[in-house]
Amino acid sequence: MSAGELVPSGSKRILITGLSTYWGGRLAQALEQRPEIETVIGVDSKDPTRELERTEFVRVGTEHALLRRVVMAAEIDTVVDTRLIVDSTVAPARDAHENNVIGTMNILAACSGSDSPVRKFVLKSSAHYYGAEQDDPGYFTEEMRRPHPPQTGIERDILEAERAVSDFERKNDAVRVTKLRCTHVLGPDVKTSHTKLLSLPLVPMILGFDPRYQFVHEDDVVAALAHTVHNDLPGVFNVAGDGVLAFTEVVGLLGKTYLPVLPPVGTGLAAAVARRLGIEIPPETLNLLRFGRAIDNRRLKATGFAYRYTTGETVSRLGEYLRLHPILRDAEQPYRYEEEVEEFLRWSPSVRDSGERGQPRLNPRQLVELQKAVVTGAPSVARFKPAIDALGGYDDLAEDELVAMLDSLEADQLSQLHAHERAGAARSAVLGAIEETLARSG
Amino acid sequence: MADERLSLPVEDPDRGASGDGPDRGTELARRTELRRQLPGVEPDRRLTDWGRSERVEGVMDRLLFDFFYNYWFRCEVEGIENVPADGGALLVSNHSGALPPDAAMIAKAIKEEHPRPRPLNLTVEHFFKGFPGFSMLVPKIGGVAAHPANVQRLLFDEQQLVLVFPEGRKGTEKLYRNRYKLRRFGRGGFVEAAMRAQVPIVPVCVVGAEEAQPIFAHLGLLQKLTGMIYAPVTPTFPHFGPLGMLGYLPAKFKIRFLEPIPFEEEGMHEDRSLVQTYAHEVRARIQENLLEMVAERESVWFG
Numbered sequence: 001m002s003a004g005e006l007v008p009s010g011s012k013r014i015l016i017t018g019l020s021t022y023w024g025g026r027l028a029q030a031l032e033q034r035p036e037i038e039t040v041i042g043v044d045s046k047d048p049t050r051e052l053e054r055t056e057f058v059r060v061g062t063e064h065a066l067l068r069r070v071v072m073a074a075e076i077d078t079v080v081d082t083r084l085i086v087d088s089t090v091a092p093a094r095d096a097h098e099n100n101v102i103g104t105m106n107i108l109a110a111c112s113g114s115d116s117p118v119r120k121f122v123l124k125s126s127a128h129y130y131g132a133e134q135d136d137p138g139y140f141t142e143e144m145r146r147p148h149p150p151q152t153g154i155e156r157d158i159l160e161a162e163r164a165v166s167d168f169e170r171k172n173d174a175v176r177v178t179k180l181r182c183t184h185v186l187g188p189d190v191k192t193s194h195t196k197l198l199s200l201p202l203v204p205m206i207l208g209f210d211p212r213y214q215f216v217h218e219d220d221v222v223a224a225l226a227h228t229v230h231n232d233l234p235g236v237f238n239v240a241g242d243g244v245l246a247f248t249e250v251v252g253l254l255g256k257t258y259l260p261v262l263p264p265v266g267t268g269l270a271a272a273v274a275r276r277l278g279i280e281i282p283p284e285t286l287n288l289l290r291f292g293r294a295i296d297n298r299r300l301k302a303t304g305f306a307y308r309y310t311t312g313e314t315v316s317r318l319g320e321y322l323r324l325h326p327i328l329r330d331a332e333q334p335y336r337y338e339e340e341v342e343e344f345l346r347w348s349p350s351v352r353d354s355g356e357r358g359q360p361r362l363n364p365r366q367l368v369e370l371q372k373a374v375v376t377g378a379p380s381v382a383r384f385k386p387a388i389d390a391l392g393g394y395d396d397l398a399e400d401e402l403v404a405m406l407d408s409l410e411a412d413q414l415s416q417l418h419a420h421e422r423a424g425a426a427r428s429a430v431l432g433a434i435e436e437t438l439a440r441s442g
Numbered sequence: 443m444a445d446e447r448l449s450l451p452v453e454d455p456d457r458g459a460s461g462d463g464p465d466r467g468t469e470l471a472r473r474t475e476l477r478r479q480l481p482g483v484e485p486d487r488r489l490t491d492w493g494r495s496e497r498v499e500g501v502m503d504r505l506l507f508d509f510f511y512n513y514w515f516r517c518e519v520e521g522i523e524n525v526p527a528d529g530g531a532l533l534v535s536n537h538s539g540a541l542p543p544d545a546a547m548i549a550k551a552i553k554e555e556h557p558r559p560r561p562l563n564l565t566v567e568h569f570f571k572g573f574p575g576f577s578m579l580v581p582k583i584g585g586v587a588a589h590p591a592n593v594q595r596l597l598f599d600e601q602q603l604v605l606v607f608p609e610g611r612k613g614t615e616k617l618y619r620n621r622y623k624l625r626r627f628g629r630g631g632f633v634e635a636a637m638r639a640q641v642p643i644v645p646v647c648v649v650g651a652e653e654a655q656p657i658f659a660h661l662g663l664l665q666k667l668t669g670m671i672y673a674p675v676t677p678t679f680p681h682f683g684p685l686g687m688l689g690y691l692p693a694k695f696k697i698r699f700l701e702p703i704p705f706e707e708e709g710m711h712e713d714r715s716l717v718q719t720y721a722h723e724v725r726a727r728i729q730e731n732l733l734e735m736v737a738e739r740e741s742v743w744f745g
Contacts, residue, residue: 134572137591138492144591208574212493212581242481244491264574291571294491296595298479312484 009232011078011120012038017107018083019057022190023124025050026222027082041074047337062103067110078120078229079111084161086126088154088282089193100157108168120176122228123165127183127295128155132287139296142236152284176234180224183240183295186314187218188321193282199322203251206267207260210248211292216241217309227305238295241311254319403433414438470708477599493581502583511550515695519551524644524699527558530597532636533605535646536624536728537613539655541687544648548605551697563596563604569671590635597639606632615672621652622736624729630721637711642702645724647731650695653742694745696735700727
């Protein structure tokens with residue numbers, strides 16, 4: 001598939017399962033900025049952990065009857081499942097199994113059936129699908145399977161979740177299924193067992209092994225998830241930064257020292273001792289520290305996706321963060337979800353201005369109305385006065401924001417806007433776009 | 443030390459996620475498109491994505507290979523022009539010696555004699571990835587696990603030189619009395635790999651390695667105790683300890699690169715009988731040239 005064949009999807013009404021996980025929250029934040037997305041609804045059993053603007057939170061776990069009611073009522077066309085636990089240090093094994101296997105089955109049950117409005121299902125999976133063994137290929141491509149059955153609970157869960165999704169795909173022809181297999185994620189925000197391991201002053205290694213390692217930046221994972229929502233990409237895609245580093249190189253880039261303290265024989269036992277000492281090396285990482293793993297990221301790139309960071313840059317970024325973190329530790333207050341406050345901010349007629357919550361931003365429909373009001377000088381302009389002030393007026397809108405709204409304006413409004421623009425900022429890109437839109441509408 | 447199982451069951455790559463069928467035109471287009479997506483070179487790194495380190499290679503070269511190539515084995519090279527100056531190519535060689543010096547000497551020959559020296563990737567057994575120490579060293583000096591997907595990526599996508607020993611372990615295990623008698627050439631996986639990647643095969647004959655480290659017998663018990671692939675009895679091993687594995691006799695090495703066999707046509711790898719025919723052909727050419735070279739040789743030590 002080449003970049004030219006990219007199909008923009010009809011995804012407009014999105015359901016994110018696992019809104020309160022790191023990925024659910026980040027994806028919701030990314031999607032709500034896009035004007036073509038009508039609705040973002042997030043479900044989870046816990047409070048959201050990130051500040052959201054127009055994403056609606058519904059407290060539903062993975063009870064499929066409730067989920068189905070949400071899906072049907074909101075006419076969800078795209079479900080993004082960001083909820084898989086791929087790190088055994090995050091949750092006890094039983095909870096992880098419940099979440100990964102039973103939870104996935106429930107969510108799939110809520111989306112299936114001939115009367116379901118769901119047309120697309122995206123699963124965020126993990127490269128743990130492939131395992132890490134002695135007889136692995138240098139790069140796993142999406143068609144490959146692991147050469148040996150999994151030994152750890154997390155890996156078994158991931159395999160089972162993927163299998164359930166494949167079954168769902170077979171039985172529901174109308175639904176396009178995308179699976180993203182992400183390698184280890186690093187970044188200033190996300191907390192994984194690998195960030196913990198690499199944050200140690202001395203990084204433990206297995207004596208006599210220098211595994212090949214690949215990482216991906218947290219922003220790239222969010223971008224990849226959004227990419228699959230905005231475009232129709234059925235199939236499996238590996239997500240990993242360009243470049244494969246040796247583990248010693250990773251530690252070197254972080255400016256740390258490695259310590260080959262784990263013995264090559266009885267590594268599991270030594271890891272258990274380390275756990276007692278407070279250094280957590282999860283079982284699914286032990287084989288990685290021995291054999292390493294790399295996955296082939298080219299299929300996703302061929303669909304037009306561009307990674308912002310290579311593996312090396314991702315590691316360097318983490319290094320910068322680790323050096324700054326002790327200084328900036330208390331600078332930022334973590335976000336806390338308060339249901340009443342969120343309800344008030346979203347729905348109360350008294351709220352006139354979103355300036356309190358970070359960047360002032362209107363939703364796209366309001367923006368269009370605002371533009372109409374500015375151009376035609378309609379009396380309703382007063383209603384948006386605070387918002388205009390917050391935005392710094394019409395002329396401060398970015399070019400692309402303006403251009404994005406042109407399609408929704410009438411011809412006479414367009415010509416007035418044209419005159420206004422020429423008299424004011426006279427940005428050639430905006431003028432050109434208006435003329436083009438006018439020509440198209442005849 | 444290479445693996446003969448070059449045709450491990452990788453699932454059919456024709457069945458891409460985009461759902462295109464096994465249509466040959468689109469299959470090649472897809473692979474060519476993927477080739478364009480290879481990661482760029484990161485000039486400030488000291489290792490490649492395969493884990494190869496120029497620094498470690500240089501150290502090994504100065505410490506060992508230089509000496510062995512120039513003074514110990516006094517390598518004599520014929521037909522170096524048969525190694526292509528650019529594009530991928532699969533070098534196929536006979537294999538012998540307990541800790542085989544032939545791979546290193548072929549790599550060194552290309553480095554020394556070729557007008558455009560290129561790095562050579564040696565396919566090695568998966569065993570090395572699991573053995574402490576070796577697993578650090580082998581990738582750094584250009585060893586790549588003999589997995590069909592690896593060979594494919596190196597040959598087709600990265601257009602590199604790859605060296606395989608289709609005899610695999612059967613070649614290095616064979617006893618002195620069987621010298622210069624080629625073992626079975628696996629199941630022809632190496633031919634399939636070259637055909638799929640549409641790169642030529644360059645057959646290589648090495649004379650001298652059989653005498654440099656003759657194997658007289660195998661020690662089953664020692665092999666089990668150390669977890670090595672095998673424990674041979676050589677003139678210096680096991681009685682001189684692990685370093686005895688490097689105890690080569692100063693036999694004269696002759697390396698002959700034969701004319702390349704091109705596989706430019708697409709889809710040849712799907713024809714099993716064609717694969718087998720070419721596998722026999724390559725083996726016959728190497729065997730024939732080996733016998734010729736041995737017949738011409740006046741002395742094992744002076745050539």
